[in-house]
Amino acid sequence: MARFLFPLLLFLAMHLSLTGQGLYDISRFSEIRIYFKEKNWQEILDSLRDSPGEGRLTTAYVAVNGKKYPGAGVRYKGNSSFNNVRKSGQDKLPFNIKINHTQRELLLPGGYSTLKLANGFRDPSMVREVFAYEVAGAYLPAPKAAYAKVFVNDAFWGVYTNTESVDKPFLLHHFADTTGSLIKGEPDWQWKRPASCPDKKLPTLNYLGEDTLCYQGIYEVKGERAWDDLIEFTRTLNQNPTAIEQILDVSQMLWMLAVNNVLVNLDSYVGGFAQNYYLFRDSSGVFHPVIWDLNLAFGGFRLLTEKDLLNDEALQHFSPFAQYRERNPDKPLLIHLLDNELNRKMYTAYCRTILEDFFYNEAYLSRLEELQDFLEAEVSKDPNYFYPRAAFRDNLSMSVQAHGEKIMGITELMHPRIAYFQRHPLVSAPAPVIEAPVQEMTPNGRMIKARVSGAKRVWLFYSESAKAGFRRVPMVADAADPEIWATEVFILPGGRFYVAAENDLTAALSPRTAGQNAYIAK
Template sequence: MTTTHFYYTHSLKRFFFLIGCTTFWFGAAAQDLYDLNTIQTIRITFAQSNWDYMLDTATAGSDGYIMAQTVEINGVVFDSVGVKYKGNSTYNANQAKNPFHIELDTYKAHDYGGYTDLKLSNVAKDPSFVREVLGYQILRQYMHAPLSNYANVYVNGNLIGLYVSSESVSKKFVGKHFYSTDNTFVKCNPIGGAGPGSSAKPNLVYLGTDSASYYAAYEMKSDYGWSDLIHLADTLKNYTSSVEELVDVDRVLWMLSFDNAVVNLDSYIGGFAQNYYLYKDDNNRFNPVVWDLNEAFGTFSQTGTSNLTSTSSKQQMSHLLHLNDTQWPLVQELLAIPTYKRMYVAHLKTILAENFSNGSYSTSAQALQALIATSVNTDVNKFFTYSQFQSNLTSDVNAGMSSAPGITNLMNARATYLLSQAEFTAVAPSISAVEVSNSSPLLNSTIWISATTNLATSVYVGYRSTASDRFIKITMYDDGNHNDGAAGDFVFGASIPVEAATIQYYVYAENNNAGIFYPQRAEHEFFSIQAVIPQISSGQVVINEFMAVNTETQVDPNGDFEDWIELHNNTTQPFSLKGVYLSDNAVNPLQWKFPDYATIPANGYVIVWADNDTTQSGFHANFKLSANGESIVLSYVDGTVLDSITFIDQLADISMQRCPNGTGEFEMNTPTFNYFNCIAGIDEQKTMHPYFLFPNPSEGKFQIASVDPIENVQIRNVNGQLIAEIAGLHEKIVSVDMPTNVPGLYLVQVNGNVLKYILK
């Protein structure tokens, strides 16, 4: 059996030091701000003593930020920072401890380890202080969710109290997890907040084609997107069979199963159908992100169809809540599809087995309480007593208008109840082994995946090349013809193409009763295969064309005119660009690394946008090209240079390109973006070299450019008659105004080389 491994993404810490008020950061994405083992210290200083009144006034009015004189995070000081109160039911102008939203970059370009927004919850609904942090800790095992921990918050030197600090679901968040930032982005909370008097619910019910019908229930975080949101709601209602084209169904099923398992009713499955985000990725699919877990583990009791007033009713809440309710289409429409329902139950079983049946959640909760006990005890503005904090892990506590169940009292009984239900006791198939025909396949080869199962009637393998792709599902067969052994032996097989340096995959099996994923956290976790990548030799992949001043020639996928570099594969075989770097600095050739999944097709082209904006989708390098000249270097990490070019001053909207295509010397020419160079013909291009005349044709005014100084220019008509002559120039760019307005073909002789010019 071939051994395979889970694919994990690890983030390295950043390190910093402080000089004056300037912060310097080094390394990969920082985790320090959300380290679960430490309590952060945040000190806010306002110049005004009536800061609370100012924040209350802003909340009651435009909800704008008030400038703090400084905000200090773990000893790092930032000046001129935006601060405001946040929250709906947890905010009250008459209480001392209100939730904060700190925006470091409101007035200046500050960030702390790459983070600019701090969302600080005042723990107004949770005697245990662990619900939100514990909930996110569990959820991150199964889908992308915010990081979360604790912070002691001071204002003007006074301790306000211990807060929960959770990562903001912002463009930075979606860029990190979904690899783009400019697509439709929706916050699914009613404008003005949810409550008994609000009828607006972001439940994805289809309300017709008028976007105004949706304004009260959703907050659009992107510049556009209402038509996308309406299309999703319409598809859920009328075209459910196509829903996987518009939404990541697996992430939705993980969200629904988590919310149900931990009785998180201030969520999509609850009375207000809120507290989640939707982001549309570059695969045109919406991805859900759960937000606001302060009332998870049974504190919120309204399902929307009933009120679970007792802990026992929460312990025994149906796992099929809203199965037949049209006001919750994500539940009703998706779980009406048998396979999705079996997947949903499989996810629920995984959450229960990995966190509650084994008691690990209780161990985690106890560790969190041990970490924060002293801070809770010294929090004079907390909403519950220290005794209630200590007891709420196991015992119910009255939480104002509702009850906060003891977390273990709720969840131990809930796990037992759910696992006793018929759909949980139904005999599911098992997957005892998954084998790969070749654990080190060649790029662009085909491999077989085989799964040894028991009691499975249907099996598929999902595969993709990169985390930004959607999984492609391929049916596996037990017919003896798909590398699956004998027909009917419960070994299923299918072939998948190796189209990139890494292949990620998982297997799902089901029968009429139940389903199972392998690995069980799929699609969030998966197996991976590393392909054997042929090394590129010099001349096989080259820098073929580039433009350093792009003002009107070609826009990138975001609609911007940016510098660009074109690579060309001169061979009949595709190559992986894993381990290949591009740079505009020969001293630092490893400036920008191609993603591991990047490939260049046989005889094909790849465009890299040199715009110093790596947050955009596609290949965007972390440098720009200089119009005054510099170098471009294509190399491997070991220093092997595949190609390089050093160039001088560049002209706007004129490219430098190899002629002949892929092999010739560089010359200025009309750009042939992502296409074969020298379209005017090789012989004519050679005649033009090293001079370039543009625009051509024109109405009598043109320029001549050269890499070498131009000494003289003669212009003749087709009969050889001299029309004009300019001598003694010694310039690299010469502007010419034709002395005639007679249309036709003219011959322009530059330093003895003849160019053709058409006067129109």
Template sequence: MKSLFTLALFTLFGWMAAAQSLYRLDSVQEIRIFFAESDWDVRLDSLKKNKPDERLVASYALLNGVRFDSVGVRYKGNSSYSPTRNKNPFNIKLDHVIVGQQYGGFKTLKLSNGFMDPSFLREVLGYFICRQYLPASRANFMRVYVNDAYIGLYTNVEHPGDDFLEENYLSSSGAYFQCDRADVSVSLPPSCTPANPGSALRYTSPDSACYYNQYELESDHGWASLLNLLKSLNQSPSNIAEVLNVDRSLWMLALNNAFVNLDSYSGSGHNYLIYQMANGRYQCIPWDLNEFYGAFTNAGTGGSLNAQQMRELDPMLHLNNPDRPLISKLISQPAYQRRYLAHLQTIFDDLAASDHYDSLGASLQALIRQDVERDVNKFFSLDAFNQNLRMDFRIGGGGGKTYPGLTKFSAERLAFTTAHPRLQYVRPTIGSPAHSPDTVSATGSVAIAAEVFDATTIQLFYRYDPAEVFVALPMFDDGQHGDGAAGDQRYGTFVPMNGSSLLQYYLYAENEQLASLSPPRAEFEFHQLVSGSTKPRKGALRINEILASNVTGATDESGDREDWIELYNTTDEAIPLSGLFLSDNPSNPLKWSFPDTTLGARGFLIIWADEDGKDPGLHANFKLSKSGEQLMLYYADTTLLDELAFPELADDESFGYCASGYQLFRQSSFMQPNDCSVLTDDLTGSMLIEFYPNPCQLTGTLLVQGEGPVRWSLCDLRGRILLRGELAAGSGTRQETLYCSQLYPGIYMLKVDAPQRNAQLKIFRSAQ
């Protein structure tokens, strides 16, 4: 028997499975890398210097005890790397040689070495805080061993790759740039002026080649759209919202300023990412937060800042600096400046409410203290680690450097910024919004109103789908817009539902000086209404069958052969589908909304999964992956109504429901009951397939009775293959042991392919 396996972690909590395991905050991860070469460090240094994109192939690595053969390893980083150091940052690709190797869906590990951080907490807390206001990577801690020698404790930062983009921006095929100098420089055309335009979104030339060394292209296209962004920002900033998510950019700038994160756009003009969504707008993504909380002293104004200057960093830094157009071109516009200050105030309000994340910081230090003590390669003393959460740590005497104590510095920034003259005005106050009628109809309008004080302009921003841009509507206090009586400080407006089952919105109020939003973390957070459909009971609707590669099968109304999803009503009553959603991503449960339609009693319905979600009719805004994935049916309040995990499928091969288990079909049964006869075990010459015990905890046994070779694979509910193997041809009873102890508690699918039978069994891994 030959068995190859890659273990992916799966849990049943709120985040994606990978987020709850590899990046959960309450545990320390561990990787052990084994190189055949004893001089591995010298080889990695040589690659970093001469071939920075190439990797040294390790014999294998153990990630939390799971073995991965032939992983690719290289050093990463700029100032955090040095060939003289024993502890350098790593970039590790699990699938560098063996395609498909992954851990919880993650293929790349990015490990930071704690350079410039006595507390060991800056990067982990930095990403945690940023994620309260905009999409950002997850981060925690990882012990790193090489050839069984403990190198030290590292920060484990989520790679912002395709899965990250899909989760946060609903696609991964847009233009994508790391705004930092390229690892490998190229010769630029002599017409480029200046020779180094920097990575701060300045527009210096219409020739994209002039930017090659300062922006690292992470996608297979994008230079033309980047030039359009730069030109719009620098030359037509009043129209910048057409190509840039301004609100997201202002949140990033507010976070940089609040926490004096100067090794970023706001200081040195680099260390961030931009991604263009399908709606055409670029999104700013924070990156490289290892010097959060004032550990980097270059504000981009010449020279270094001292400790007092860091504490008193002006919230209007770079307001008139043409070399920082994301700040000067945005914040010089009064409405954007008011929104920026509202975001800054929200951050400080949250800091005060959380006691500056003191409890979280203390719990993280307690979690890692023993690993820090054992880390002989750390850059600061254990006393510095113990001290720097709440107290400043200084090295080098009078001319040395001060690392601000995290909670102390946060409190000092709050005191200074909230006393800044620009914030000494009355902020608008927004009360809790209410809507009428109580039951919203997808075919009508909804009136939304709230009490607002100390504002001259009040707007409601709305959208029907997370992929859309929020649209502004004015709100009125005239007694004509569902707002009560005229002049009662209650403002309202009517929002058309336009056939949508979902409405997401937030309120914005401003006066001449300041603004407020409801909810305060908008646009990242928002209010939500669902049209008045009744939530179906679980089991009433079933994802009955899917086909992920339609080559010769049924066609849609345009004559195209597309992936499809078949939904079945198991009840004797018609079910309205308004308020229901399909998704292939558990982190984005409301990915595609059903239009206002009804599925009849015992009826079938086809949804074409062709990414044409804006086309009229039943066309979802995503495709199915023939390599296998998970499909889910949700109600608008994110209640999971049904799910189906399907394995890798061949062309024209479908996968669907049978009473005895999910089944692979060589011939689909489009809009018809599935043909499950192949699963009848009493057929002449049939093969008996069993798995026991189920649920399993330590080990389970796959039992096969019959002739011929058997291939099996175990998948998680996203369709990722975790274990696979073969049983050679033979007769009688054969068996295979599966180590359930290697799986996290949850549900898995066991697929068995045999000459007489193909079966899919649901396997339960019980808790310890």
């Protein structure tokens, strides 16, 4: 019998145990104390924010859970979470702290060098971001997130969300690789597009030609070949889309799109600014998505395009095929991936899996209440909490006003949304049933077999080794027993595989969280 790597519950348990000690332990608050030498530190940080580059103010030291890090560098981070809060004259701005700013050898537990602290902008409930990362992390590479009490010069500055930075420790953990190109969809709103470049200013993954200057105000990159890799990705996606599966982990990308859709996270590729994601190209040449910046999940952001604001009902009934159905030319990733029939069916299966795991059973509500119970005492003492105190609990179930906008209650959004998906003809369609596959050694490799009912086609996705990208081959039904599907492939011990079965409307996966998880070749 093939061995299943990390079923969902085991994954979540291991995820929690791995983070049980350290910065991202969700069961306790980290304590972060920032000590500035300058009395006008806020003015200096404002000026650095307005200057080109990523200048930082050097601190006397930053203390993290009691350990001092001299000379750490601080700057403000964020876009709307900075700009709107600064305009309102409030002090609780988001921080980016570089622990080894002046002393390169200094590292946080786990090898981290950067702290990213979000301020709860547009989230009176204070649970959107942490819970959204918990959901995402069950299905694709996603940062960990927990809570921190932040002090500035010994004054309590407030409760922040502490999100894992996507850098070397993250890449090593998820991809066993730190040498590849890292690309972030992050537009520079002050960028002046060269006249010779196409009229694009958002990280939509459109192909903009071979000149790297046309991409440089739209994406941030790390790695010697990163600009070339980005151009190759966009060229392939837009000019030869059938070849994209040769360089992209399509399953992981479909998971990212599904998470953003189900959670109505429009401050993402599926929304108006097409931002807040990473692409990491590993040493084997495969691109992997990393989801990012989930603070506005659950309807905290309403822009479907740069101009179209969705009302409450539109958020509740946000279609899994929004932007694709309209053939939005600024969403080539959605269009070209979902034009593939199998991808489209896998995507609906992924939406269904998220809903079954967290929402149809109302597990999400229990988890959100648990997080709020943990937070309430400290949030009640937060001197810079943006909202009326009652909004903390109220916003779990009802709309409240925040920074001039109405923020829907999470259950106010999700209860009708769950009902919408339960009626959706594709997401709710009966799916094939796959029994766990078996593997048998053969003279030419290994035979993978699975019993599948209700399928018209069955596919095997496999990687020859632990680090190789996935390939897809058809499985063949047995003439004597048409529910037995099999194929022979060459997979080294430690290689991975999963099975996808499709009927006329949807698909099923085994393991059901395929992409994040797979069976291991013995």
